Amino acid sequence: MFTANDFIPSQYSQTIESGQFQWSAPSNIALVKYWGKKANQIPANPSVSFTLNNCKTITKLAFEKKNISTPLDVTNKFSFDLFFEGKPKEDFKPKIQKFFERIEIYLPFLKEYHFTIDTENTFPHSSGIASSASGMAALAMNLMSLEKALNPAMSDEYFYQKASLLARLGSGSACRSVKGEVVAWGNQANIKGSSDEYGIEFPYSIHENFKNYQDTILLVDKGEKQVSSTVGHDLMHNHPFAERRFAQAHENLDKLIAIFEKGNLDEFIKIVESEALTLHAMMMTSMPYYILMKPNTLQIINTIWKFRNETQIPVCFTLDAGANVHVLYPNKNKESVLQFIKDELVDFCQNGQYLCDEIGNGAMQL
Known part of the structure; x- marks a missing residue:
């Protein structure tokens, strides 16, 4: 090291x-x-x-x-x-x-x-x-x-x-x-x-369940964020919940070690979605406070929850510091989840745009 x-x-x-x-x-x-x-x-x-x-x-x-x-x-x-x-x-x-x-x-x-x-x-x-x-x-x-x-x-x-x-x-x-x-x-x-x-x-x-994992990125809002990530990071310095948040990240990372080994998708979903919402909760409770999610972000989240509850397909969401939604799911469920995205989620995307991606290996010399 x-x-x-x-x-x-x-x-x-x-x-x-x-x-x-x-x-x-x-x-x-x-x-x-x-x-x-x-x-x-x-x-x-x-x-x-x-x-x-x-x-x-x-x-x-x-x-x-x-x-x-x-x-x-x-x-x-x-x-x-x-x-x-x-x-x-x-x-x-x-x-x-x-x-x-x-x-x-x-x-x-x-x-x-x-x-x-x-x-x-x-x-x-x-x-x-x-x-x-x-x-x-x-x-x-x-x-x-x-x-x-x-x-x-x-x-x-x-x-x-x-x-x-x-x-x-x-x-x-x-x-x-x-x-x-x-x-x-x-x-x-x-x-x-x-x-x-x-x-x-x-x-x-890392369990087979996570091999070739899929990420479809729903482009909810392509405009410039009203608060940059740099500013957002700085607002954590005097944040009332910062220390508890940092401890939570350590705890969730420890939990993921076992989840990756055993392939437990239900527990994976709980941590990933909780982390996404916690990130945005930190933004909403900083001073000054701000919201980067859009109404369509929430519509997508609720639609994913409804679909997962009805079908038991282990699809979940995560968010970066913005309005767009990353839809994560195992490769074996690719066909049914992509159909769900086309049928129920595309209307919430700006100009109907989304990007299909999956796990890769990193940088490559060309």
Whole structure:
């Protein structure tokens, strides 16, 4: 198990003038939610997520060493161009600048190169899927490929754990999009190797019931949230229920260890839905308070509960910090649940839009 200090390199064995890498990284959906963070993107409580397969970001990173005669004021700055779907994306550059500032201690070569970052998503723009997780994970993988070229002796374990740490410094949940089908992030006494610094593949057995689990994402509202996740996390600092919430997350994560092993879908549903509603309860009871769910979010939840009660099919919902609904269900129930979605839930989606996804393995080099 590595600590953050292990990821600060002393020197590199190789030099490289120019080149490019390309990686894809998926989004993920938390089952036990992280809400509230400490300094330096450290989570206030642990979380666990399903890695998605289809909703991902594809990022190409081209790099070229700066000319030795470059003026000092240029040499001492980060230098990069950013493109989204082939077009310059100036409004996102401050976030990349801040990311580079945070990770420079771990990647001291950053100011030696000019980078061209070209990125695109496989899911529709503004579809309400958290693209910061997939985007920062994909960029972190590319930067780690460059570091591995400078230090070929690097182990795979070091490569992926450092990539997860870097991704976390860009967007907390991005550390869960690097490697593994089920990923835990945050110190948890009963999860071996767990860390606040990076996500790890869930280290214990997972029952067949959860293999190839399905996630259909119902796009209730594609507009910009009135309160950003960053602001929402900050509101946990003086929240009257924060400490009890953090303890609850630890308790639910412990319960999931046994649930994953035994394949108990009824208990899985209780925890996942409770976690989703607790997340939104924290928003509704912060100061200032706010509501991100929409009327159609509640309609979908009630319709899922009615369908599950009538059919005994183990379908459930979870929510991120927004109005959209993730419908989770075993692969064996795919046909009947998709028919239910078409028959009863599509009318609650903006323009009838929904995305079909399933558990994936994490980032891939292309």
